[in-house]
Amino acid sequence: MKKSISNTFTLVVVATLAIYFLLPIWWAIVASTKLYSVAFSGSPIWFNGPTLFNYIYAFTKSSLLLWLGNSLIEAGSAGAIGALVAAMAGFALGKYVFRGKRLLTLVVAIGLMIPSTAIAFPTFVLEQQLGLVNTYEGVIFPTAVSAFGTYFMTIYAQETIPKDVLDAARIDGASEWRVFTSIALRYFRPALVTIFIIIFAGTWNNYLLPLFVLRNAALYMLPQGLASVLINGSTFPNLQYAIQLSGTVVTILLMIGLFVSLEKYIEAGLGLGAVRG
Amino acid sequence: MAKLAHLLLFLLPFFSLFLIFIIVPVLYTLGLSFFNAPPAAKSLFTNYVGAAQYARAVTDSTFWQGYESMLYLTLLWVPIMLVASFLIALFLDSRRGKLGALGKVIVFLPYGVPTVIGTLMWGYMYTAGGPIYSFLAFLGLSHNLLAPNDIIYAMLNIIIWEWVGYNVVILLAGLNSIPNTLYDAARLDGASGWQITRRVKIPMLKKYFAFIIMLTVIGDQLLFNEPFTLSNLSSVPFGFTPNLYIYHVTYFLEEFNYASAIAFILIAISLVVAVIGVRYFWSEG
Numbered sequence: 001m002k003k004s005i006s007n008t009f010t011l012v013v014v015a016t017l018a019i020y021f022l023l024p025i026w027w028a029i030v031a032s033t034k035l036y037s038v039a040f041s042g043s044p045i046w047f048n049g050p051t052l053f054n055y056i057y058a059f060t061k062s063s064l065l066l067w068l069g070n071s072l073i074e075a076g077s078a079g080a081i082g083a084l085v086a087a088m089a090g091f092a093l094g095k096y097v098f099r100g101k102r103l104l105t106l107v108v109a110i111g112l113m114i115p116s117t118a119i120a121f122p123t124f125v126l127e128q129q130l131g132l133v134n135t136y137e138g139v140i141f142p143t144a145v146s147a148f149g150t151y152f153m154t155i156y157a158q159e160t161i162p163k164d165v166l167d168a169a170r171i172d173g174a175s176e177w178r179v180f181t182s183i184a185l186r187y188f189r190p191a192l193v194t195i196f197i198i199i200f201a202g203t204w205n206n207y208l209l210p211l212f213v214l215r216n217a218a219l220y221m222l223p224q225g226l227a228s229v230l231i232n233g234s235t236f237p238n239l240q241y242a243i244q245l246s247g248t249v250v251t252i253l254l255m256i257g258l259f260v261s262l263e264k265y266i267e268a269g270l271g272l273g274a275v276r277g
Numbered sequence: 278m279a280k281l282a283h284l285l286l287f288l289l290p291f292f293s294l295f296l297i298f299i300i301v302p303v304l305y306t307l308g309l310s311f312f313n314a315p316p317a318a319k320s321l322f323t324n325y326v327g328a329a330q331y332a333r334a335v336t337d338s339t340f341w342q343g344y345e346s347m348l349y350l351t352l353l354w355v356p357i358m359l360v361a362s363f364l365i366a367l368f369l370d371s372r373r374g375k376l377g378a379l380g381k382v383i384v385f386l387p388y389g390v391p392t393v394i395g396t397l398m399w400g401y402m403y404t405a406g407g408p409i410y411s412f413l414a415f416l417g418l419s420h421n422l423l424a425p426n427d428i429i430y431a432m433l434n435i436i437i438w439e440w441v442g443y444n445v446v447i448l449l450a451g452l453n454s455i456p457n458t459l460y461d462a463a464r465l466d467g468a469s470g471w472q473i474t475r476r477v478k479i480p481m482l483k484k485y486f487a488f489i490i491m492l493t494v495i496g497d498q499l500l501f502n503e504p505f506t507l508s509n510l511s512s513v514p515f516g517f518t519p520n521l522y523i524y525h526v527t528y529f530l531e532e533f534n535y536a537s538a539i540a541f542i543l544i545a546i547s548l549v550v551a552v553i554g555v556r557y558f559w560s561e562g
Contacts, residue, residue, distance in 0.1 A: 007376075010372050010374075010376050010377070011376065013368055013380070014376050014377075014379060014380040014383070017365065017380055017383055017384055018380075018383050020438070021383050021384055021386060021387055021438065021441075021442070022383060022386070023402075023408065024387075024390075024395065024398040024399055024402060024438070025386070025390070025398075027398065027401075027402055027407075027408055028398050031401070039406070040404065040405065040406025040407065041406060044402075044406065044407055044408035044411055045408050084290075085290040085291040085294060086291060088286075088287040088288070088290055088291060089287060089288055089290070089291035089292065091287055092279070092283070092284055092287035092288050093288075096279035096283070096284065096287075097279060098279045098284055104288070104292070107292075107295070109555075110548075111295060111299055112551075113547070113548055113551035113552065113555065114299060114303070114544065114547070114548065115495055115496075115499055115547050117499040117501060117520060118499055118520075118540070118543050118544045118547050119299065119302050119303060119540075119544065121306070121523050121524075121527065121536060121537075121540045122302035122303055122305060122306035122537070122540055122544075123298060123302045125302070125305060125306060125309065125321075125533060125537065126298075126301060126302045126305050141294060141297070141298055142298040142299075144294065145291070145294045145295050145298050145299060147295070147299075150291055176280075176283045176286070176287075177286065180287070201389065204391065205391040205392060205393075207391070207392065207393045207501070207502045207505075208501050208502065208520070208524075211524075212524075212527075222391070223391040223392075223393035223394055223502075224393075226393065226394060226397060227393050227397070227505075227506055227509070244397055244401075247394075248394050248397060248398060251390075251391060251394055252389075252390055252394065255389040255390060255391075256386060256389065258389070259382075259385070259386065259389040260382060263382065263385075
């Protein structure tokens with residue numbers, strides 16, 4: 001008896017949380033199947049003669065597909081480069097004994113405390129000098145540098161890669177690079193996924209840096225593209241609505257897919273971030 | 278001792294990127310902030326003015342208006358965020374079944390939605406005919422959250438929606454780290470569920486709360502995506518947040534040197550808050 005009351009209570013609370021946290025997502029899905037002319041009349045949270053018109057309109061008549069491609073390329077490259085360089089640095093900081101190690105660890109700790117939004121403008125000013133404005137690299141490199149990634153990899157290397165295994169390979173005559181690629185990377189695999197996702201999501205969601213660095217509409221990333229429609233497209237409310245709603249739903253479904261399938265790795269990253277400060 | 282060649286091989290890729298894209302930009306802006314180049318100047322490093330840009334920032338009321346509105350937002354945001362994330366974390370921690378796991382995914386999902394897109398969705402929902410507008414009207418509160426005076430509440434709701442899940446995950450990690458022996462001891466002493474929460478869980482989570490407050494305070498002064506996106510639907514003053522002001526000074530006033538000075542103030546304040554927070558977090562007891 002007591003158990004069934006408690007189950008009902010759980011259900012009620014989870015349902016309440018779902019209503020609040022999923023409402024915008026549900027609304028966007030429903031609204032994306034409505035034409036702009038009827039979107040704000042009738043029930044705001046239920047279908048009304050659903051149609052795929054917005055999707056077809058947006059994907060054929062706007063740069064939506066291009067923006068989606070730009071976002072995937074930039075977030076994917078930043079995640080891959082960032083995870084790899086972090087693993088390499090983490091391997092050295094976690095497994096080697098050398099002078100200056102404390103200093104480098106301190107540098108990484110300071111890096112942890114510089115929020116990326118605070119240096120978007122400085123990065124942009126510097127990139128003007130380096131000729132990186134209006135290039136993919138101008139977004140990929142700054143977002144790939146993750147002090148948290150290196151910090152995470154250092155602890156991960158210390159705690160999970162056994163020294164004996166590395167030494168055994170060295171005695172067999174393997175070079176350090178080979179020890180890293182054939183042994184360390186195998187241990188690093190889950191951590192690589194965690195850092196890849198964290199950097200990928202950070203780049204995918206980044207708005208301020210692309211806003212400064214990418215001034216050419218053909219190079220826009222998705223959030224930037226969707227927001228730019230609002231500024232420039234007010235004379236075409238139908239197309240504006242179609243782009244924003246279908247773009248929103250596609251982005252969200254992609255992220256949900258990624259998050260749900262890799263939740264374990266994301267939590268590992270957040271958990272460590274919290275526990276170790 | 279490791280060989281230098283190996284160290285360079287592994288450390289150079291990360292640290293050279295770190296140097297070029299984090300350290301150099303910060304120092305470069307610091308340098309720029311001591312100049313006041315006229316609009317047509319070839320280099321931004323012309324016309325050295327010392328600390329004049331900082332003096333200007335100190336007396337710039339538009340800049341401080343950003344801190345004022347963010348202070349108000351922080352005062353509202355921190356307690357709501359702490360209480361909401363703590364209650365949800367307590368609840369999810371006590372339900373380990375499938376429903377509990379589902380609840381965790383649901384609460385965390387908004388964190389995966391790009392903030393610009395989250396803001397666009399809420400923005401549409403706030404407009405006449407959208408669900409929030411209709412719901413408020415249904416309650417008899419015919420309230421337009423996009424009205425200039427209410428925009429701060431419109432933003433507050435969006436930020437809570439985005440960040441509660443992240444904080445819940447942090448608090449769940451904290452709750453997980455409390456040793457079971459503490460609970461057993463409390464129960465042996467006859468403590469009730471509420472007493473365990475008050476005497477064991479809250480004190481043990483103190484540092485996690487501090488961590489969340491630190492992230493909130495830093496995140497707050499750097500707020501940009503939400504107000505910038507909302508400014509297309511409503512009138513958000515360009516000095517509403519410090520970062521919004523930097524963007525304005527850069528693109529509309531085209532005063533790079535002044536923008537650099539403000540950016541450096543922002544970095545300095547973030548660093549100070551972070552150092553205080555981290556020292557507290559890493560300290561004993």
